[in-house]
Amino acid sequence: MQPSDQPVVQANKLVKSYPRGSEIVHAVVDIDVEIQQGEYVAIVGASGSGKTTLLQLLGGMDRPTSGTISIAGKEISKLSDRELTRLRREQLGFVFQHFGLLSTLTVAENVALPAILNHKPNHSRVDELLERTGIIHRRNHRPSELSGGEMQRVAIARALINEPKLLLADEPTGNLDSATSERILELIGELNKDGLTIVVVTHNEKLAQCAHRIIQLSDGRIVNTA
């Protein structure tokens, strides 16, 4: 076990560039961040400023062009795809703007999926999480039968099933109306109060205000932290 004062994510001089035609786009440039246990961090910035790219790097979904990043104490450049996949599965939870639920599975099956992938299916925990996210009455429905807010609750329950250290969300309220968004914000706030570390990419002012810390990006660089 790592000591609890060790940051959940520690990144140094992160650079991520994409080739676009003949030129190279620097989506993220020279970023240093540390995210502590229990923190609630919002990443904001104009469209194209590199928010999603940064979140991908923090979430071990992609590798930086240069720089180093440790997630849950592991330096990811040293990990194989298999190990990195395992790290995502066991230590991280993801919430997407488009919810990312599997349309053929029921709510309960969607929530159970990461646990099944982890070879540790746990039915009582599925129900516990559905209870927690307030969607238990829909457990046997298909995603297509749910509203956007309900789908996002399911997605959050799924992100929590393997008891992650860190929850990463890219515009979790991007597809929701303001009332529903607020409900989701409350839920995320509660999760953080219960000790979960959270990083959210958002355009939503309110969501950003709830966070302990706001990282503002512009052209791939951090311009402000508050």
Added chain:
Amino acid sequence: MIKIILKNLWRRPIRTGLTLVGLSLSAALMTCLLSFGQAYESAIRTDLDRMGMQMMLVPLGCPYDGAARALKGRTLDSSLPESALIIAQKDPAVSLAAPVYTAAIPRKGEKRTDMWVGLDDATIKMHSWWKFTPGSHGFDGPNSVILGSEAAATELRKPGDRLYSPETNRDFMVAGVLERSGTSDDSLFFIPLKTAQQMFGEPGRLTAISIRLKDPSPPEIAATAARLQKIPGAQVTTLTEMLGVFLNLIASAKTLVMAITVVALVVSLFSVFNTIMANVIERTRELAVMRAIGMSKLGLFNAMLMESVVVSVSGALCGILLAATGGGWMERAVHPYLPLAPSEGLQSVTLNAALSATTMIMLAGICAGLYPAWVASRLHPSAALRLDI
């Protein structure tokens, strides 16, 4: 995991269903053709084996055709002298030499040809598989006739009845009627050898002589065949040669079968490929999400491959069911055209054929699934955040 795979396939019931129909048709075709080839081979072997003979003496000419005709109770254009029989009987290695004289009576009025077969006691002894209906007995005079079951049915005769043959102006007593055997025996009219030779004006001539050896070992067969070959006007065909020729005759058919099978396989391969590829493309985002939330490259690859295996194996199983239930018509369709059609039913699907068809289709399914599975496994987890709605 299997449940997820099944649900994914079920999501497009029509697409999956059509693929399954295509697969099961090609599986049915393959199973039928394979079973048929195998059953045909083994049925011919049994047919020839149970005669308990190792060679035949036939008139000079095409030996195989001669043997086939004699076995099927058809006439030959030429015949053997009876002296050949005496030489054969005297040969020390021969335990039984059974002559037949076969002739055809065309029945223009009824649009068929009756086959009359003259036999002697030795021949009857060799026909050990004959089963008489109740009330039957063997020949009891020159004018007795034994009827095959179909012949008895067309002539409406039972043992003890009289039978008049207008074409040859002869009167017979029905001594016996054979049980239905499913062989060519069923349609034949059996009479004593001498009577047959007289009736058709060829006294002292024979159509063929079946030979049973005391010792049916291969060297013995070869040695005896060489000796009997010297009989003037006759030639020897061993059973092995006959079998070889019949199997050669169907070998060309087998090539066709193989060609059809390959086409069927390729068609299945394409339909599985299409289905799985379409599934991958359609589900790109879901698959990327799976990668992001913790499915490994290999895991995703296997899951997609498994999808194609599930589709192809279920298609193959449906096809085998189809073949088992609907394959009968095929046998009935081809039976009359086969050389020496075996008496045993061929329609039954052999386990062997079912297994080979399943294996081949499954392998085709795996091949077809490889590329889509590879495409799926190359999806980057970060695509889960990139793809717009």
